[in-house]
Amino acid sequence: MSTIHEVAARANVSIKTVSRVINGESGVAEPTRQRVLTAIHELDYVPNLSAQRLKRGRSELLALVLPRVESPYAIKLFADILAQARKHQYSVLVFEHCLDQPRQHKAIERGVRNHRVDGVIIAPPGGDNPDLVNFLRAVQIPYVVISPNRLQDHACSIQITEYLGACEATRYLISLGHRRIAHITCLQSERFGRERLAGYLDTLSENGLPAPATLVSEGDNSVESGYRAANVLLSQPEPPTAIFAGNDEMAVGAILAAYQLGIHIPDNLSVIGFDDSAISLQIFPHLTTVVQPIGEIARASVECLLEAIEDPNAYEDHRLIPTHLELRNSCAIPKDRRPGRP
């Protein structure tokens, strides 16, 4: 591969002039610029990033710390962050994060410092790992954390409207006419699980509806737990006419349980999920769900991080990304409220 010297020789200029053209600096006569551009084109010259980085003292490299869970959420987030970073001329290095392995953060630390990464984006649940976060603070590398359990631990964070999203889902079911609305909870050890439950409970009480304990069933975020929870909920003497599941996986579990019990969705049971993950469109009927806008999360993360890199001193930014309800085919007016039926 050719170097800046070969380009300079061919264009009959100094390497400094070539450098100016490459970096789009002003103060190069147009004819000169054209000559350089032609030489670059003819030699098929591409600057060596390692050399640029070495000299500039910035790597233009972002690290993304992802859990080794093969969730669709993670890959979508990754893809969107990649696209955002590219817009700003940054590359992304991915580090896997295994919560269970105690010395895992050592490998990340080494990679981050080895590559002289400019900043780090921490996907959930990495933000709750004190080792990683303390390290980044100690070496003064800017970072932004997505959906951490505790906001006050970080200078920059991105979160979504977990609570309001749950409120909107519940309000929608109420507006359809449902009065016995159940909730299958996400893991209550996570903040988002507690906020989604709170949104559900508050909306019920705001609308004068009771929320007996028999309408709240615990899940663990998995399809299977939603399936079990729904089986319990639906075999009560007075079963709910609608279920708001804490995430899409559990909503799918609930739909599978309904299938087996011969309960038609949405005619006899309405179901809402949360997240808009791939599975919500793989189930029939397609799942009405609270959309977690991953594209927006990615954009905000990169923006935040880049600003923190520009101005590392006491930079603080907490962004709240709005969710919205995506209406599909898993909800309907409850049977006893439908007109035209005997």
Place this chain on the structure above:
Amino acid sequence: MSTIHEVAARANVSIKTVSRVINGESGVAEPTRQRVLTAIHELDYVPNLSAQRLKRGRSELLALVLPRVESPYAIKLFADILAQARKHQYSVLVFEHCLDQPRQHKAIERGVRNHRVDGVIIAPPGGDNPDLVNFLRAVQIPYVVISPNRLQDHACSIQITEYLGACEATRYLISLGHRRIAHITCLQSERFGRERLAGYLDTLSENGLPAPATLVSEGDNSVESGYRAANVLLSQPEPPTAIFAGNDEMAVGAILAAYQLGIHIPDNLSVIGFDDSAISLQIFPHLTTVVQPIGEIARASVECLLEAIEDPNAYEDHRLIPTHLELRNSCAIPKDRRPGRP
């Protein structure tokens, strides 16, 4: 961050000696080595990769070209390749590949040359894009392609036993006693779809079973297409007692269709998928499936590529990774063959 000079000064040696210690070269007296190690530790020194790369003329960087489809397959492959690369001290840069955008490969080309990537792994279906492949050949960057449609186009390729996997699935259903075994095909424009179909057909005929056209239904790899295909298959006068779907998504579609028709799985219908993707464990009953061993694919890809990087001259290697059948709960002996039933 400290440099090699500071370490050298503190340890009272030349930078060359520090370099020797960092790179594990022999010929350093043990006491000297210890002094250097201590200095490295005290200064918390981490070598600058950009400088090392610049000097060495190798980036120790692999590129992975992935489709922008948010498939669980893609992220698992990515995670496993990441882990394999790390073992060999390589980092991985990911490039998204959008088939539909004509100038997409330009961005990949630029990134690959900019970073002086040592080699490229192309995930399906990128290997069938002539632009990308021709570029890599032109600039002489070694690459390995995973599951391409045409093997002869590449020097290094990884594929799995699509045909044998389909044979094994079909043979298993026959061994249970099924005689009316249907197949929902993957897209026939892809080699893997054709091979899976061929494995199914050949195994039936080897066992003296007819394969009437009414038992083969076309799908397009999606859950929905499996759902539609199964509805057609199961509403025939003589419906199949088993369905071998070309992938897990379509198998799930078939299960959903059976649910709605009140057909119990596995009592009244056996279903097998292909791939062992996440969804196979999210459905009930859990899906018996032909496992595509992504970990092995990742290992073989990285190995192949590293060998090609070591010896770029006319290096050729085509590896075939074996699949295996993972027995779960979606298959049973057909009703009419079960003992103890009237």
Place this chain on the structure above:
DNA sequence: CTGAAAGCGCTTACAG
């Protein structure tokens, strides 16, 4: 066993 010199391919002041 150890080190002084040169240079990888760029950019950053500085000079003209």
Place this chain on the structure above:
DNA sequence: CTGAAAGCGCTTACAG
């Protein structure tokens, strides 16, 4: 508007 010099932080021959 253009360029000669110095140097980013390392490793590669070479010498002793």
